[in-house]
Amino acid sequence: MRTLSDSTRQQAQALMEMYPTKEAAMLPVLHLAQKEFGLIDDEAEQVVAEVMGISPVSVRETSRFYFMYHHHPVGKYHLQVCQNISCTIMGAETILDHIKRRLGIEAEERTEDGLFSVERVECIACCDRGPAMLVNDKLHTGLTPDKIDGIIKESDPERKLDHMQSEGNKE
C-alpha cells in the first residue's frame, strides 16, 4: 500500500489541530493526498482514513461527492474547459473540438502517453474573458485555436500539431 510522505503527514496533522474538529480537515487533506498520489482512488482513501483516524467510509463519502477529486488518472496537463453559458456563446464548443482534434481524445479522456487529459467543467468565474479553461492550476482566458496550440506546444514541445486537421487551420 502507498503511504504519504512524512511532510504531508505533518501538514495533515497540523490541519487536524487547526480546525475545531479533526473531520473538518478532510477536504484539505484530500487535496494534499491528491497532490501526492495524482488521484484519490480506493487506496488513497484508505491512506487518508488511516492518517486522519476516520473511517474509510466517511472519507469515501466525502471524496466521491466532489468533482475535483479524480478517481481515475488524469494527464500531467489536465485541461478543464468551461462549458457554461458565457463561454459557450463565445465559442467554447469550437475550442473544445479543437483540443479534442489536436490531442486525438474525447472529453473526459487521457492521451496514451499520459501527458494530457481534457474535462468539461462548469463556470470558473472569469466569464467576461471567455472562452476560458484551467490547465492544472493555471487560468487561460480569451482562448482561440492558436492559443490552444501555443499552450499544448509549451507543455510538450516535441508534440507534432500540424498533422491533424483543425477548425483553426481550415479557415
Next chain:
Amino acid sequence: MPELKLVSKNFEYDDQPDIKSAMSRGAYQQWKRVLSEKIPPEDIIEEVKTAKLRGQGGAGFPAGVKWGFVPKDSPKPKYLCVNADEGEPGTFKDRALLEKDPHQLLEGIAITCYAVGIHTAFIYMRGEFYEPQRIVQDAIDQAKKEGLLGENISGSGFNLEVIIHMGAGAYICGEETALLNSLEGGKGWPRLKPPFPALVGAFNCPTVINNVETISGVPHILRMGGEEFAKIGTEKDGGTKLFGVSGHAAKPGLYELPMGTSLKELIYDHAGGVRDGKGLKAVIPGGSSTPILKPDELDIPLEFEAMMDAGTMLGSGAAVVLDETVSIPQVFMVMSRFYAHESCGQCTPCREGCTWVYKTAKKIAEGNGQPSDLDLILDIAPMFNGTTVCPLGAALAAPAVAMVEKFRDEFLKLMKN
C-alpha cells in the same frame, strides 16, 4: 448614473495586494480606528443596518439584521464564514475582489468579527480559485506580521484567526448550509432550516455567513457613515454593487454602480451595448438562476425588489448579453445541464426534475423535440416549489419557464411538426 467606485476603488493598482501599498491608500484605517476608539460592537451593527447593506451573494438579506440574530453572550464560540464559492454561472466579481483587493476583504472580516464577537473566520473558497488563494493567503500573512490580525491585535486584547478553506468543485457548496457541511468535512448537502446558521451553524455554533462583496463593503460603511452609504442607493438597498457583464457586450467587465441604476444603462452606457453592431436578443440579468429578459424589458432599476416585481431577480448582478445569433434552445440546454449536474441529489424532485428538464432540453436543441415537450417543462417547473431542502431546483425552474414562455416561437422552429 456614472460609475461610483467603493469596493473596486483600488482595482486599477497592481500593487494593492501588497499591504504597504494598500495602507498608503487607506487600508485598515477603519479597523485601527475601531480598536483605538474602542467603538462598541453594537454601534457597528447599528451602522451597518443604517447603511442598508444587503447580502451580495444573491439573496439580498440585510447584513446588519443577520448579524443581530447572533446571540451576544453565547457560551460557545462563534464563527464567520465568508462565502467565496462564487459558482453562479456568469458571476466573476468575487474573484476580482479576492485577487485585486484582499486587504479590503480582510479589513471587512476584522470589523465584522469584532462587531459580532468572533475570533475565528473561515474564507470558504471554491477549489478552482488557485490564484485567489495564493493572493489572499499572502495578504493574511502580511496582515499578521503588521499586527492587524492574529493574537492581541494592536494591544487591544482582541484575537482573530483567518483561515482559508478550499472547496473541491461543487456548485451547491455556495448554498450556505451546504457550505457548512463542506467546511466540517462532509459532502455538500444543504441542511433543513430552521435552525438558521446564526444560531446553529458551523460546528453547531452560532455562525455568520456573508458573501465576499458584502464583507468588502463594511470598511466603507465605517469610513462614510451608514447614512451616507445608504444615500447612494435606493430606499431599501444601500450603497453600490459590482455588476458583471459578459457574453456579447462591446465592453464586458465589472462596473460598480449605485444600487438602483437601470439595467439598460448598465448594458448600453457602461458595457457599450452589443458588440460588432449586432442586434440584442436577450439579457440574463443576474446569473443563470435569474429569468431572462427581452430587449424591451431592460428598463428596470437594479435593486432586489424592483427586479422581483419585473418577474426576475437581481441575483449576483451578473448580466449575460446574448446577441441575435444566439440560439435560446442551446442556452437552455447548457443551463439545464448545469443544474442537472450540480443537484446534490438529496431531494427527489430536484434530482429527477433537473435531469428531466435537461434531457428534454437536449432533445429539443438537437432538433428532436415536440411542442408537448414545452408543456412538459412548464408542468415540471412548479414541482420544485416547497418540496426541496434548498432552492437549487427552483433556480432552474424560474429561468426555464421564462425562456420557454418568452421564446416559444424559437423553440417551435426547431421542431419537426
